[in-house]
Amino acid sequence: MHIICCVKQVPDPETPASQFKVDEATKKVLPVPGIDPVADEYAILGVEAALRIREALGEAKITVLCLGPEAARDAVKKALAMGADEGIQLTDGAFEGGDSYATARALAAAIKKLEPFDLVLCGRQAPDWDVGVTPSIIADVLGLPCVTRASEVKVSDGTLQVERVLLDGFETVETSLPAVVSVSNELGEPRYPQLREIMAAAKKPVAVWSAADLGVDASQVGAAGSLLSLDRLYVPVHEAKCEFIEAETPEEAAETLATTLREAKLI
Numbered sequence: 010m011h012i013i014c015c016v017k018q019v020p021d022p023e024t025p026a027s028q029f030k031v032d033e034a035t036k037k038v039l040p041v042p043g044i045d046p047v048a049d050e051y052a053i054l055g056v057e058a059a060l061r062i063r064e065a066l067g068e069a070k071i072t073v074l075c076l077g078p079e080a081a082r083d084a085v086k087k088a089l090a091m092g093a094d095e096g097i098q099l100t101d102g103a104f105e106g107g108d109s110y111a112t113a114r115a116l117a118a119a120i121k122k123l124e125p126f127d128l129v130l131c132g133r134q135a136p137d138w139d140v141g142v143t144p145s146i147i148a149d150v151l152g153l154p155c156v157t158r159a160s161e162v163k164v165s166d167g168t169l170q171v172e173r174v175l176l177d178g179f180e181t182v183e184t185s186l187p188a189v190v191s192v193s194n195e196l197g198e199p200r201y202p203q204l205r206e207i208m209a210a211a212k213k214p215v216a217v218w219s220a221a222d223l224g225v226d227a228s229q230v231g232a233a234g235s236l237l238s239l240d241r242l243y244v245p246v247h248e249a250k251c252e253f254i255e256a257e258t259p260e261e262a263a264e265t266l267a268t269t270l271r272e273a274k275l276i
């Protein structure tokens with residue numbers, strides 16, 4: 010069994026809002042000094058799901074796939090420290106500035122190059138752009154079944170059983186392999202790598218592939234291959250005004266407050 014886990018590196022979602030900044034001119038999120046990017050936690054749950062499948066089956070090869078800059082190696086290493094076997098990093102100027110479609114196309118080309126594979130596991134959404142469509146586009150490009158928002162992923166007798174999260178409960182679906190699954194937080198806590206595993210991960214192989222290695226034309230990936238254009242990237246301004254009610258007595262204060270709230274159509 011060969012499982013491919015797509016893991017993305019994202020700005021740390023715990024970054025204080027006061028420090029989160031974007032460059033409106035270049036339409037980029039600015040790195041915050043002293044706060045390193047992290048592996049996308051939903052994608053890390055995909056790695057956890059892969060490890061649970063391996064434990065249940067007794068054996069499986071787990072490959073981590075990440076499209077991102079050189080520094081995204083840390084996200085790959087985190088998945089390797091959890092127990093994945095090897096990493097592939099898609100790093101090339103040609104991949105930069107891609108929308109979900111262009112990103113998914115590059116990931117799909119790499120997945121094809123990694124054939125034979127049985128299962129592709131992703132996170133349900135990356136906590137930076139939160140588009141949540143990359144797994145479905147990968148499945149579409151590869152012509153594979155796709156199951157989204159999984160809370161449990163099992164493989165038995167060559168068939169995939171997935172428990173899905175619905176708005177009002179869960180449903181269980183079954184499909185053939187190979188397939189693409191996106192994993193939700195209801196899967197539970199991912200394992201926390203120990204120091205020994207972190208050190209072992211440093212010795213696991215990580216290959217770096219360019220667009221040419223994937224056999225894709227640079228015009229099909231990154232900004233050139235994108236279907237969306239980004240008009241504006243900005244941090245919304247939230248304004249809060251505080252008005253003090255002046256009054257001689259509590260009754261007068263309550264009356265003025267009630268009148269003010271009614272005028273503001275809040276009561």
Ligand SMILES: Cc1cc2nc3c(=O)[nH]c(=O)nc-3n(C[C@H](O)[C@H](O)[C@H](O)COP(=O)(O)OP(=O)(O)OC[C@H]3O[C@@H](n4cnc5c(N)ncnc54)[C@H](O)[C@@H]3O)c2cc1C
Pocket residue numbers: 015016017018049051052055074075076077105106107108109110112113116130131132133134135136137138139140141142143144235237238239
């Ligand atoms: C015009 C435009 C320009 C953009 N330019 C940039 C840019 O310069 N830099 C940038 O970082 N983003 C850029 N983005 C955002 C970029 O398109 C998204 O980060 C990317 O398409 C994935 O979408 P998402 O983050 O919402 O992932 P989702 O679809 O929410 O991700 C779901 C899952 O898919 C997998 N996945 C997603 N992306 C990757 C990846 N890169 N590697 C491995 N697995 C992955 C993970 O398992 C993840 O949990 C741009 C978007 C647009 C529209």
